[in-house]
Amino acid sequence: MHRSDVLIIGAGPTGLVLALWLSRLGIHARIIDKTSTSGTTSRALAVQARTLELYRQLDLSDSVVQQGHCVEAANFWVKGEPVARLPLSRIGEGLTPYAFLEIFPQDEHERLLIKRLEAFGVSVERDTELEAFEETGDGISATLRLPDGQRETCQACYLAGCDGARSVVRKALDTGFPGGTYQQIFYVADVQASGPTFNGELHVDLDEADFLAVFPLAGSGRARLIGTVRDERAEHAETLRFEDVSSRAIEHLKVQIEQVNWFSTYRVHHRVADHFRTGRAFLLGDAAHVHSPAGGQGMNTGIGDAINLAWKLAAVLSGGAEARLLDTYETERIAFARKLVATTDRVFTFVTAEGRMADLLRTRLAPFLIPKMASFERSREFLFRTVSQITLNYRRMPLSMGVAGHVHGGDRLPWAHDGEGDNFEPLKSPNWQVHVYGDTSDEMIAWCIEHHLPLHVFDWRPAFETAGLGRNGFYLLRPDTYVAIAETCSDPKVIERYFKHHGIRSFFG
Structure with missing residues (x-):
């Protein structure tokens, strides 16, 4: 019978990082995923400074920085003209070795993690699904459906649910997932294009039109567009094509589309699971918490979950610590997840709010305040500290x-x-x-x-x-x-x- 120390369900960044850290610490991890291949499209882009700091432990940081794109500045547009510019290339200088905003798309990120994991002799088992599991006296017994349709019963000491917002693990544990769904429909498109916004910097339209942000990618003329879909089009989100989304914001930013490599729509949720642990099963990443894309926090928070849990599982499984150390995983990570959802919710609501007052705030007040904030070192430092996750802490918690x-x-x-x-x-x-x-x-x-x-x-x-x-x-x-x-x-x-x-x-x- 196949037995592992930790059975990981889901091979997105969270699951891959958990498998990598466990392997680095000498723990036998098995990782499965129901998809046939790693992601070819993705929404997550930013790799925050705190993640890069922790990636030094696996010699990953340099590869991410070399393969990704450092964003020099964020530009804000109103009525077809740039009105404010926020320099980003050294915004966190003196605070971290990674004092910048790094863009490295999730699909490329996953491929790097998979390659590093294979160096430890661990491969993702594709087309493999978790059907059920139960806790036994000394571990977990799980039933998997294999690529050929056969079923396998396997054993593990612990199970990690890294299987996304529709987590099978969370549903099997009957853990509540309170929160809600924003009414806006978002689209994301990977494009080849030209225009003044394709200068390697981030550009955001603050106008009354649909929200739109242009995120630069490595390579000439490549960018990720993230925008909203409003009015009656939102009712048919599942069938929307790129041609169906509003051209107003795209025209405001003077984007000249040459080729759309891929396009998809999605709804944004804000939820945090009631528990991140039940017995020998844990929830991580989107299986435990989902929130708006404001600030590029989602993927990085899931990676933080994985690293927090990995060293604790390794300590317990190697006999270096008592099992009660694992209680601190939920205590530390759920507090941050709840705070993050509340923070990103406020930012998201401001950026996407509709109505005359909201438009005035974005088009008149924001362009005035952003340059003022950018001129003060303390303001820039506060922004960086918050977004980069270097201020994430576990003060007044059991291990501190x-x-x-x-x-x-x-x-x-x-x-x-x-x-x-x-x-x-x-x-x-x-x-x-x-x-x-x-x-x-x-x-x-x-x-x-x-x-x-x-x-x-x-x-x-x-x-x-x-x-x-x-x-x-x-x-x-x-x-x-x-x-x-x-x-x-x-x-x-x-x-x-x-x-x-x-x-x-x-x-x-």
Whole structure:
């Protein structure tokens, strides 16, 4: 009988990243998908800075940046003319190694992930569906329908539902999925075109016409159009063709279509599952939460789910932690999902609202405010911090404790970089580790050596103070590079008590 440590249902970015991280940590993952091939079309485009930081652990970041497209600026148009420009190429400078907006379409992204996964000897099993599963005493028993129509019963220690908004896993668990559906119909089209908006930058029409955004892709004259479909056309969304969508917004942005490579329509939902875990089954990505495309958060949030769960599953399956560590997955990720849905809902409502007042806000107020905001460094920094997900944190949650400098337990470790080095370099290794900025005690050094816990001591430099790091204390970092303990002393017993309290026995995945 086929047995795996983790059975992953769904081979989109969330499922692929989960399989990759588990494989990197020595865990046997099996991944299935009901489709015949990986996606050839997709809506997700942006790979946020936080995702790129975490991708360093699998040596993926450079490939994404090289194959994708760095967006230099966002331009806003009203009545057929550009009225505001927001520079983006260095918008997060000093905050992260990836201080820009990176566009890398989901279909290309998936192909890269699949190739890397195959290097670990794991292939996606296509045309394979989950029909049913049940929890047994020590694992999961699942029934799969194979490509030839035969059924297979397989065993796994845990099951991960990464199977999208219509998740079979979520329905089988009878988990509620409260929320709603926006009335607007969206279309997405991959086109070859020309015009002033095909200059490698992002362009958004703020006019009374249908909403339209032009996202640049790598290569000359390639772009992704995302727009709304209003009025009576929305009633026939399933049969719409590109020729049927309004040309007003396209004309406003002076887009000259040469070829439409693919086109589809979709509705936008905003929902968060009642639970992300039931026993040995977990929900991740769109199976757990769906929200508007505002800010390019969806795919990145699913990837964050996968990395959060991967190191915890690896710790438990390898005997390095007690099973109760897995309880923290839902606690940490559901809080962020709920906040994200509320935030993107507000932005989405503003951008797509109809009526005279909404039009006035977009065409008169927004063009005035955007340049003003762009002129202030703090405004640009706030925008980047929010969208890039580098402010995502797990403060006041079970695995987080303490404060040192401006850094709290649960925060992403701040990036500090100068001519003498980069404090993120040790984070490429996905294991528990201790960082000290300044001096530490002999006891801390001896304890870390004795317990094989990596200790990185950085000579104090002004860059660390600028980043908000505390001097001479320590930061215990989780395998996903979030701060577990922020402490002003250098007493290793604080770490010892922490691990004992949380049932963690081994420091490597």
